[in-house]
Amino acid sequence: MYTRQTTRRIVLGGVAIGGGAPVVVQSMTNTDTRDVPATLAQIRELVAAGCEIVRCAVVDDAAAAALKQICASSPVPVVADIHFDSSLALKAIEAGVGGIRINPGTLRGGKRALERLVAAAKERGVVIRVGANSGSLPRDILERFGGPSASALVEAALMQVRMLEELGFYEIKVSLKASSVSGTIAAYRAFATRSDYPLHLGLTEAGPLVPGLVKSAVAMGVLLMEGLGDTIRISLTADPLLEVDAAWALLRACGVRQRGVEIISCPTCGRAEVDIISMVQELWPQLRAVEKPMKVAVMGCVVNGPGEAREADIGIAGGRGQGVLFKKGKVVAKLAEQRLVAELLRAVEEHINTEQTTG
Amino acid sequence: MYTRQTTRRIVLGGVAIGGGAPVVVQSMTNTDTRDVPATLAQIRELVAAGCEIVRCAVVDDAAAAALKQICASSPVPVVADIHFDSSLALKAIEAGVGGIRINPGTLRGGKRALERLVAAAKERGVVIRVGANSGSLPRDILERFGGPSASALVEAALMQVRMLEELGFYEIKVSLKASSVSGTIAAYRAFATRSDYPLHLGLTEAGPLVPGLVKSAVAMGVLLMEGLGDTIRISLTADPLLEVDAAWALLRACGVRQRGVEIISCPTCGRAEVDIISMVQELWPQLRAVEKPMKVAVMGCVVNGPGEAREADIGIAGGRGQGVLFKKGKVVAKLAEQRLVAELLRAVEEHINTEQTTG
Numbered sequence: 268m269y270t271r272q273t274t275r276r277i278v279l280g281g282v283a284i285g286g287g288a289p290v291v292v293q294s295m296t297n298t299d300t301r302d303v304p305a306t307l308a309q310i311r312e313l314v315a316a317g318c319e320i321v322r323c324a325v326v327d328d329a330a331a332a333a334l335k336q337i338c339a340s341s342p343v344p345v346v347a348d349i350h351f352d353s354s355l356a357l358k359a360i361e362a363g364v365g366g367i368r369i370n371p372g373t374l375r376g377g378k379r380a381l382e383r384l385v386a387a388a389k390e391r392g393v394v395i396r397v398g399a400n401s402g403s404l405p406r407d408i409l410e411r412f413g414g415p416s417a418s419a420l421v422e423a424a425l426m427q428v429r430m431l432e433e434l435g436f437y438e439i440k441v442s443l444k445a446s447s448v449s450g451t452i453a454a455y456r457a458f459a460t461r462s463d464y465p466l467h468l469g470l471t472e473a474g475p476l477v478p479g480l481v482k483s484a485v486a487m488g489v490l491l492m493e494g495l496g497d498t499i500r501i502s503l504t505a506d507p508l509l510e511v512d513a514a515w516a517l518l519r520a521c522g523v524r525q526r527g528v529e530i531i532s533c534p535t536c537g538r539a540e541v542d543i544i545s546m547v548q549e550l551w552p553q554l555r556a557v558e559k560p561m562k563v564a565v566m567g568c569v570v571n572g573p574g575e576a577r578e579a580d581i582g583i584a585g586g587r588g589q590g591v592l593f594k595k596g597k598v599v600a601k602l603a604e605q606r607l608v609a610e611l612l613r614a615v616e617e618h619i620n621t622e623q624t625t626g
Numbered sequence: 627m628y629t630r631q632t633t634r635r636i637v638l639g640g641v642a643i644g645g646g647a648p649v650v651v652q653s654m655t656n657t658d659t660r661d662v663p664a665t666l667a668q669i670r671e672l673v674a675a676g677c678e679i680v681r682c683a684v685v686d687d688a689a690a691a692a693l694k695q696i697c698a699s700s701p702v703p704v705v706a707d708i709h710f711d712s713s714l715a716l717k718a719i720e721a722g723v724g725g726i727r728i729n730p731g732t733l734r735g736g737k738r739a740l741e742r743l744v745a746a747a748k749e750r751g752v753v754i755r756v757g758a759n760s761g762s763l764p765r766d767i768l769e770r771f772g773g774p775s776a777s778a779l780v781e782a783a784l785m786q787v788r789m790l791e792e793l794g795f796y797e798i799k800v801s802l803k804a805s806s807v808s809g810t811i812a813a814y815r816a817f818a819t820r821s822d823y824p825l826h827l828g829l830t831e832a833g834p835l836v837p838g839l840v841k842s843a844v845a846m847g848v849l850l851m852e853g854l855g856d857t858i859r860i861s862l863t864a865d866p867l868l869e870v871d872a873a874w875a876l877l878r879a880c881g882v883r884q885r886g887v888e889i890i891s892c893p894t895c896g897r898a899e900v901d902i903i904s905m906v907q908e909l910w911p912q913l914r915a916v917e918k919p920m921k922v923a924v925m926g927c928v929v930n931g932p933g934e935a936r937e938a939d940i941g942i943a944g945g946r947g948q949g950v951l952f953k954k955g956k957v958v959a960k961l962a963e964q965r966l967v968a969e970l971l972r973a974v975e976e977h978i979n980t981e982q983t984t985g
Contacts, residue, residue, distance in 0.1 A: 402934045446890075446937060448879040449851075474889045475906045477868055478875035480839040481847075485879045488844030489851070492808075504891040504902050504924070509836055516837035520807040520844045530833045531805075532863040543863050547834045565863070575761045578805060 272494040274465040277438045279394040280344025280365025282320055284440060284497045285465025290523050291498035292514040293467075294507045295322040295348070300330040300337070307340050309507070314342050315556045316511040317526055320498065322346040322368065331358035338363035346396070353380035360387045366394035366440075371430045372405060372423075385434040395431060398442030399423035400471055401450065417453035420445060424458060439464050440498065444471035448486040455490050465497035479503040480513055484520075491521040512555065525560040528615070531576050532565040541585025541604065543567050549608055559619050563611070564593075573598055581614045583607045631853040633824040636797045638753040639703025639724025641679055643799060643856045644824025649882050650857040651873040652826075653866045654681040654707070659689040659696070666699050668866070673701050674915045675870040676885055679857065681705040681727065690717035697722035705755070712739035719746045725753035725799075730789045731764060731782075744793040754790060757801030758782035759830055760809065776812035779804060783817060798823050799857065803830035807845040814849050824856035838862040839872055843879075850880040871914065884919035887974070890935050891924040900944025900963065902926050908967055918978050922970070923952075932957055940973045942966045 276286025284291050294313050298305040300323045310321050325331050325347045338345050344365030349356045353374045356367050367388070371381050388395055401415035404423050412419035420443045431439055441464045443454040451470055459466065468487045473479035483501045490496050501513045518524040530551070532543055547565050554563065564582030566572030569591055572584025577596025584591050590607045592600040592614060602610055635645025643650055653672050657664040659682045669680050684690050684706045697704050703724030708715045712733050715726050726747070730740050747754055760774035763782050771778035779802045790798055800823045802813040810829055818825065827846045832838035842860045849855050860872045877883040891906055906924050913922065923941030925931030928950055931943025936955025943950050949966045951959040951973060961969055 402936065447881075448847075449881055474891050475910065476835075477839065477871045478878075478889065480836065481843040481872055481875040482879045484840040484843035485847030485851075485876065488807075488840075489848060492844075492848070504906055506903075512836045513840055516840040517844065519837075520841045522806075522808055530837065532833050544865075547863055551834065577761065 270494045272459055274463050274497055275437075277394050277440060277465055278392075279320060279346070279440075282344055282365070284394075288497070290491070290496055290518060291319050292317055292511060292518070293320045293322060293346075293498055293500040294318045294510045294514070295324070295500065295502070297507055300324055300326070301333045303333050303336045306333070306337055310337070310341050310343070310345075313507060313511055316508055317515050317558075318343065318511045320344050320346060320365070322348050322500070324348045325355050325359055328355070328358065331355050331362060334359055334362035334364060346394075351375050353384050356384050357387055360384075360391050360393050363391075364393060366396060368396040368398070370403075371395075371397060371427050373403075381430065382434060385431060385436045388438070389436060392438070394438045394440060395436065396440045396442060396467055397424060397427035397431065398444060398467070399427070399454075400444040401446050402444075402471065415445065415450075417445070417450060417457050420450075420454040421457045421461060425461065428462065428464065440467045441465070442467040442469055444469065446471060448482055451486040452489050455495055456493070459495055466495060468496040468499045469502055471502075473502055474504060476503055476505045476509065479505070483513070484517055488517060488521055491517070491523050508555075526558060527560065528554040528557050529560070529562045530554070530565060531562055531579050531582070533567045533572070533575070541567060541590065541607075543585070546583075546585070546608060550611065553612055554615065557615065557619065561615070561618060563615060565611075581611065581618055583611045629853045631818055633822050633856055634796075636753050636799060636824055637751075638679060638705070638799075641703055641724070643753075647856070649850070649855055649877060650678045651676055651870060651877070652679045652681060652705075652857055652859040653677045653869045653873070654683070654859065654861070656866055659683055659685070660692045662692050662695045665692070665696055669696070669700050669702070669704075672866060672870055675867050676874050676917075677702065677870045679703050679705060679724070681707050681859070683707045684714050684718055687714070687717065690714050690721060693718055693721035693723060705753075710734050712743050715743050716746055719743075719750050719752050722750075723752060725755060727755040727757070729762075730754075730756060730786050732762075740789065741793060744790060744795045747797070748795060751797070753797045753799060754795065755799045755801060755826055756783060756786035756790065757803060757826070758786070758813075759803040760805050761803075761830065774804065774809075776804070776809060776816050779809075779813040780816045780820060784820065787821065787823060799826045800824070801826040801828055803828065805830060807841055810845040811848050814854055815852070818854055825854060827855040827858045828861055830861075832861055833863060835862055835864045835868065838864070842872070843876055847876060847880055850876065850882050867914075885917060886919065887913040887916050888919070888921045889913070889924060890921055890938050890941070892926045892931070892934070900926060900949065900966075902944070905942075905944070905967060909970065912971055913974065916974065916978065920974070920977060922974060924970075940970065940977055942970045 274285035296309050298309050346366040347359035347364045348368045353376050399420045445451040470483045501510045562579040564576030564579035566584040569584045569586040573593040576582045582593050591598045633644035655668050705725040706718035706723045707727045712735050758779045804810040829842045860869045921938040923935030923938035925943040928943045928945040932952040935941045941952045950957045
């Protein structure tokens, strides 16, 4: 069902993007980048959840200076997010980032600044992400296309690409940010017919958790299922850990990549005999770091639960005071309700180890 | 971009479904249905958030009896969710529900029970939702199709439809629940080529909030953008209010229907100068009940915020101690940080009233 469109491959801090490489999961720290311990702590949390490239905002010299320690200790490549200021970009490159995200068209210092930046990026093997954003398209493009249409976004992105290509630079990935779902889908589709640079999928200002997830999942899901997209960030006004959870859920849902625990749980209804919501909330932080793909069920009633969740590797189903632990739909133990979570975690641990030994 | 596929129209408790009617938003209570005040309180909350049909689980006679009061006081039609027990279904019909959700193939009492049920539904103008679920397909169908494939789901659903049609009953809507996103998409697409009954879109056991939203949004988003789907429920292991928020976000994202406030907010990043996450969390419960479609922005920095969110009708952008209120990208007031939320709510109120008067 799923065929990836062919893009050229770039390598960002050792991580391949495009050219058939697995779709890479990104997120962005929301700590103050100048606070090195806090930023590194958040990066480690994000990486444990499956983040493979992390972006940090670089707002001033102190942040650029902090990047040096951050890059040295981060377990995954770091991308510096920079607006307008080419000297910050140069400092970020010297600090050891794997990539920078800039708009070459709005860089202060014009062509000369860009030349110096590109030379430094080439020397250090740094990737540059360019991208058009419907909220900040150049006036001439807006006039030519009569507004921030998909074609306008594509043209703006291609202009940025050409500015780099003219300097002999090709380690590029591209994002196209429209404010609507249909605009985003149209822009990425159109760009892919014009260029083979790898695509960074994302939605701009997606918003709070619930609508943000919905918009990102629809837009990026449609594109991923068409084989478009080489790296993704789901950006949310929420804890960045949830961005990583969501990115993996999306890749899994689209049949693109598998990682970690997929929780199967019944919707809440008047029939549930335990508080599934709290049970899942208690379990998830302890299951998030599991890398091995597996399905874990948390079901509300003992009678239908194990059968309904028979595709789960392991599951629990609650009851009044009592519950069951089941594997592949078969009940393997009856348990007091308060032991359900602990026993489930033990069974997950066992499942990881058993299969590692045998397979 | 969006063309609805034509289905026949049914009417559920006064709400039209299919045949070009707006896609209807449903949710399900998770209170004990026997607790009438709690159930009605939740129904009112869901309706204020935009829920147009509400489903309640009916597990026993006491729940069926409670339905009478619930149906009498609910501001929207009620659907009774019943498994196996035709006498509960009869009681629900007598209680005044607009629809029942049953599987005619697994009804205790066989054909005779179904005949009585259908006669009662006809008499009271009650809609019946039938549906196939990949976790509970009849054995003969599983054998014939070699597993719970899309074709197997379609065949199982059509069998249920035929059982009702043979009794002269046509007020039917249909759901097809596969456990995977691609399976769900394939099943609904295939059904729509074989039948014109209105489609109830949903995913079974979608799971906790984040992965549940992602899976539902991708599967249902793809279908909605193809013009499929006459009523939707996003089922989550979470507060049902979030199901309603998510359903509207999905309809909006797919360009299917507009309602209420769309929040535009920047992703969290090291650049934000206020705590946008808490600000949005404080705002949303107060904005959820707004029906008039409008865009409200909550941005993290004063410099780029108003410009980046220029398509918002109203917005606030935070700063250190100070922020701004803006309309359509133009700053209209500078405000102390602690007044931002209150002033935004006042501006929303004004926006509702002004336009109601003039337009």
